[in-house]
Amino acid sequence: MSLTCLETLGVNTLKQGDTFYSVLTGNTVALGEGSTFSAHSPIDGATLSTFNNATPAQLDKVNAELKDAFKVLRTIPAPRRGELVRRIGDEARKYKNELAQVISLEAGKIVPEALGEVQEWIDVCDFAVGQSRMLHGLSIVSERPGHRMMEQWHPLGPVAVITAFNFPMAVWAWNAMLGLVCGDPILLKPSEKAPLCALAMYQIAQNVIADMPDIPKAVVSVMIGDRDLGEAIAASETFPLVSATGSTVMGRAVAKTVAGRLGRSLLELGGNNAMIVSDTADLDLALRAIVFSAAGTAGQRCTTLRRLITHESIVDGLVERLAKSYGSLRVGSPIVEGNLVGPLIDEGSFNRMQAALDTAKKQGGEIVCGGERVTEGVPAGGFYVRPAIVRIAHDAPIVHEETFAPIMYVLTYKTFEEAIEIQNEVPQGLSSAVFTESMREAELFMSPAGSDCGIANVNIGTSGAEIGGAFGGEKETGGGRESGSDAWRNYMRRTTNTVNYGGDLPLAQGIVFE
Numbered sequence: 001m002s003l004t005c006l007e008t009l010g011v012n013t014l015k016q017g018d019t020f021y022s023v024l025t026g027n028t029v030a031l032g033e034g035s036t037f038s039a040h041s042p043i044d045g046a047t048l049s050t051f052n053n054a055t056p057a058q059l060d061k062v063n064a065e066l067k068d069a070f071k072v073l074r075t076i077p078a079p080r081r082g083e084l085v086r087r088i089g090d091e092a093r094k095y096k097n098e099l100a101q102v103i104s105l106e107a108g109k110i111v112p113e114a115l116g117e118v119q120e121w122i123d124v125c126d127f128a129v130g131q132s133r134m135l136h137g138l139s140i141v142s143e144r145p146g147h148r149m150m151e152q153w154h155p156l157g158p159v160a161v162i163t164a165f166n167f168p169m170a171v172w173a174w175n176a177m178l179g180l181v182c183g184d185p186i187l188l189k190p191s192e193k194a195p196l197c198a199l200a201m202y203q204i205a206q207n208v209i210a211d212m213p214d215i216p217k218a219v220v221s222v223m224i225g226d227r228d229l230g231e232a233i234a235a236s237e238t239f240p241l242v243s244a245t246g247s248t249v250m251g252r253a254v255a256k257t258v259a260g261r262l263g264r265s266l267l268e269l270g271g272n273n274a275m276i277v278s279d280t281a282d283l284d285l286a287l288r289a290i291v292f293s294a295a296g297t298a299g300q301r302c303t304t305l306r307r308l309i310t311h312e313s314i315v316d317g318l319v320e321r322l323a324k325s326y327g328s329l330r331v332g333s334p335i336v337e338g339n340l341v342g343p344l345i346d347e348g349s350f351n352r353m354q355a356a357l358d359t360a361k362k363q364g365g366e367i368v369c370g371g372e373r374v375t376e377g378v379p380a381g382g383f384y385v386r387p388a389i390v391r392i393a394h395d396a397p398i399v400h401e402e403t404f405a406p407i408m409y410v411l412t413y414k415t416f417e418e419a420i421e422i423q424n425e426v427p428q429g430l431s432s433a434v435f436t437e438s439m440r441e442a443e444l445f446m447s448p449a450g451s452d453c454g455i456a457n458v459n460i461g462t463s464g465a466e467i468g469g470a471f472g473g474e475k476e477t478g479g480g481r482e483s484g485s486d487a488w489r490n491y492m493r494r495t496t497n498t499v500n501y502g503g504d505l506p507l508a509q510g511i512v513f514e
């Protein structure tokens with residue numbers, strides 16, 4: 001794949017010799033002082049970029065800049081901060097194709113899905129611009145005569161955003177676009193597998209900031225580094241909020257450290273998403289939703305469909321149709337038009353998928369189709385697989401784990417209540433769906449006695465959420481909500497103001513103190 005997209009975006013200039021900068025605040029642009037690493041394209045394993053890890057000592061300097069930038073940004077009126085985000089959105093529109101190419105290169109997404117990810121960024125810009133004029137609190141009646149109460153929402157402080165390889169742009173954008181209108185400088189620590197995406201976003205934002213002299217450059221900052229840097233960020237008092245997306249293991253470590261200093265974390269971690277297919281379901285509709293949710297993005301979305309909970313009376317027919325449909329899925333280079341399943345991110349991911357399939361077999365599973373590596377007609381050096389369908393018992397331990405690869409476990413149920421129990425019996429709680437034509441089943445699924453996930457859909461798949469809703473989930477998914485709805489409140493602090501406009505000093509609760 002051509003690297004001209006990097007030139008067009010200006011990313012090529014963000015390096016010294018062959019080494020890209022790892023510390024970019026706008027004021028400081030520096031090489032990392034830690035060990036060297038390279039990021040590879042999952043398409044063919046080619047080396048795309050070389051970096052030195054940014055170190056915790058370098059974070060200290062960046063922290064000081066972020067704190068200074070916060071002092072300025074918090075006093076700039078929110079609609080002006082919205083103007084910054086509006087312009088960033090315009091640049092993302094202008095360079096949509098180039099940005100999508102960087103995603104395809106680093107994350108291996110097929111072009112339509114990479115474009116869709118940039119569209120999420122653009123959409124959340126529009127959302128955040130509107131929100132920049134709606135950062136409102138309540139006014140509350142006071143119990144005391146001559147008093148008034150109100151809430152205000154103020155900027156919170158520098159926010160750290162730790163992201164995963166699979167949505168290298170959208171997840172940053174959800175946090176950063178809202179955080180910026182809320183008045184918070186954003187430090188991104190991207191996945192080490194997708195650093196060029198981070199630099200592309202940085203470049204787009206800095207192009208805009210260059211034309212807005214009142215905005216401090218450091219409000220959009222990036223540090224590229226390894227686990228040590230992540231730990232230093234989590235431990236740093238600079239960040240009242242650390243937003244982290246990725247594995248449950250990573251999230252647990254971040255949450256513990258952040259909680260240790262009584263900071264806040266916003267977590268979007270593992271999913272083990274299920275779809276219930278009722279015996280009343282429109283199966284043609286369900287089939288299309290299942291294939292996109294389970295095999296799309298090569299099974300590497302946190303919202304990927306991993307468990308298909310099917311009524312026992314329709315399971316055989318449905319599995320047969322699914323296997324046929326899976327058979328016609330074109331697996332191959334994500335930049336070749338018509339391919340629908342790109343590569344896994346790397347060899348480790350491939351090995352984990354194979355191990356999960358072996359375990360599933362040992363635990364009584366039957367592989368209906370897929371799972372094998374594809375080596376013909378695909379670029380050498382990439383790890384391409386056929387998406388797998390496995391029939392297995394709902395309580396086989398492997399079914400309760402998230403394997404970040406295209407494996408869909410097919411489970412069966414007899415009663416709808418049992419289906420909901422199966423849906424809820426895993427430790428993760430991100431996304432869920434039901435396909436049914438029964439109003440009672442649909443409503444029960446969305447009711448307090450229904451799905452325990454952050455997302456519960458009816459007659460659409462588990463993945464591909466719109467940005468307007470609050471995104472995230474319960475249990476081991478971490479409880480955070482990002483993107484739409486009232487997620488902006490995460491990035492602000494609330495003050496309650498009580499104002500006495502009378503001439504007396506009555507105490508609340510009727511207390512007399514004289």
Ligand code: UN1
Pocket residue numbers: 120166167170171245300301302303462463464465466
């Ligand atoms: C993720 O995989 O971390 O709902 C995010 C979806 C996308 C976002 C996924 N809008 O599938």
